[in-house]
Amino acid sequence: MTVPDDSEVRDPGALRASMVRALRDQDAITSERVAAAFATVPRHRFAPGAPLELAYDLHSTVPVKKDEHGLDISVMSAAHLQGVMLEQADIRAGMKVLEIGSGGYNAALVQELVGGEGAVTTVDIDRDVIDRARRCLDDAGYGQVRTVLADGESGVPDGAPYDRIIVTVAAWDIPAPWIGGLTGNGRLVVPLTVRCTTRSIAFDRDGEGLLSRSYRLARFVPMQGEGAPKEERKVLLRDGVALQTDDVRVRLDAEALNRALDEPRLVRWSGAAYELPDELELYLTLNLSSAARLHSSKDVVESGLVEASALLGVPTLVSEDSIAYRTRRENENTGGFESGVVAHGPQAEALADQYVELLRRWARNHRRRGTxxxxxxxxxxxxxxxxxxxxxxxxxxxxxxx
Known part of the structure; x- marks a missing residue:
């Protein structure tokens, strides 16, 4: 977000107005109702001690609490993501809404959306976090929002059923109280992690289950308590190279896969366009027969051992002793970039063939948003x-x- 001059940096109202304009320009906000909520709630009052330009930056989180290792375990989510999720939720005046994972600011936005006839409950497992949310809500004039100290895995039965449930932490699963806590036509918006890939999904009740209405790229701190992702495994192959999975059916033999990286690389180009990387990533993650995510440090990428696609994690096909993952190159014939595969190990050819076929299938049949x-x-x-x-x-x- 660009700030025209120093006077606006010191003026929360000007920063807030600029933030709303930018969120509209980037289509994070698409409705007047959500725009009005963002224009009204003083975001900086929920980020005491943080610089104003950080509090109002579109894509920055604001730390709330860290663990003993200095890692964030609670943050105020980026404004861009909050706008996207509130648009997904489609909250109307008079609704009852439950927020799971509290920071205060998002609950205040929801209170603006439901109005005086609606009701908002926000729950968090951490006393420090919920007490901070309570102080910020009271300070900003949102005393009517109810704060609850509890494990969000169980929902908040006292107040159910809810028209909307919004989860603001990455959830590995959807417990029964969340579904049962919805009205018959209720909606759950949840950053759901599947095979170590997270999407904010707007689910509507569909009988005893849920059916998606939309999904968007999302990144959140993981849920704590009973809902924590206990199945997640991460193995270090060598300094700066790791594989991650939460699928209990996928075996990761760190020693054998590390040896594979020392074997000559096999590169296969698909002839298929590389576009819409978030859609392609979801497709690969869920269709690879034995999926993991490969992560690499910048130093390792610069050494030439691993492609740049692994810097933020890339969908990877693994066997007991071989590995294959996506890459790309410039190619005007495919509209700018072409997708390809890098494979290592004794089964490199077989893995590369499977991976390339998926790249081609996606480009041929599903290369658009929301498929x-x-x-x-x-x-x-x-x-x-x-x-x-x-x-x-x-x-x-x-x-x-x-």
Whole structure:
């Protein structure tokens, strides 16, 4: 977000107005109702001690609490992401809304949206966080928002059913109280993590389960308490190179996969356009037969061992002793960039063939936004489903592509 002069840096009202204009320009805000809420709530009052330009930056989080290692365990989410999720939620006047994961600011925005006839409850497992949210809400004039200290995994039955439930931490699964806590036509907006990839998904009630209305790229700190991602594994192959998975069916042999990286690389180009990387990433993550995420440091990328696609994590196909992941190169014939595969190890050719076929299939059939339909089915799957399915603790995620 650009700030015209020093006077605006010192003026919260000017910064807030500039933030709203920028959020509109980037389509994070698309409705007048959400724009009015952002224009009204003083965001800086929920970031005491933070510089004003940080509090009103579109894409920056504001630290709230760190763990003993200095890692963020609670933050005020970036304004851009909050705008996207509130638009997904489609909150109307008079609704009852539950927020799981509290910082105060988002709950104040929701209170503006539901108005005086609506009700907002925000819950957090951490006393420091919920007490801070209470102080900030009172200071900013939102005393009517109810704050609850509890594990959000169980929802807040006292107040259910809710028209909307908004989860502001990355959730590995969807517990029954969240679904049961919705009205019959209620909506759950949740940053759901599937195979270490997170999307903010707007789910509507669909019988006993949930059906997606939209999904957007999202990044959140993970849920704590009973909902924490206990299945997640991360193995270090060598300094600066790691593989991560939360799929219990995927075996990661760090020693064998590290040896694979020392073998000559096999590079295959797909002839398919590389576009819409977030859509492509979701497709690959859910369709690779044995999926993990490869992470690499900048130093390792600069050494030439691993491609730059691994800097933020890249969908990776692994076997017991081989590895394949996505890369790209400039190619005017495919509209700018072409997708390809880098593979290492004794099974490099077989893995590369499988990966390239997925790249081509996505480019041929699904290269546009919103092609995935995501269902959440509580309980074990009764029979094999035709969709891509990922088992969770409380149910199954099933995905189809149009």
């Amino acid at each position: 995935a339909t995501i269902r959440y089915l509580p309980g074990p799957a009764a029979s094999p489903l035709p969709q891509v399915t990922v088992p969770k603790r409380h149910g199954v995620v099933a995905v189809t592509w149009h």
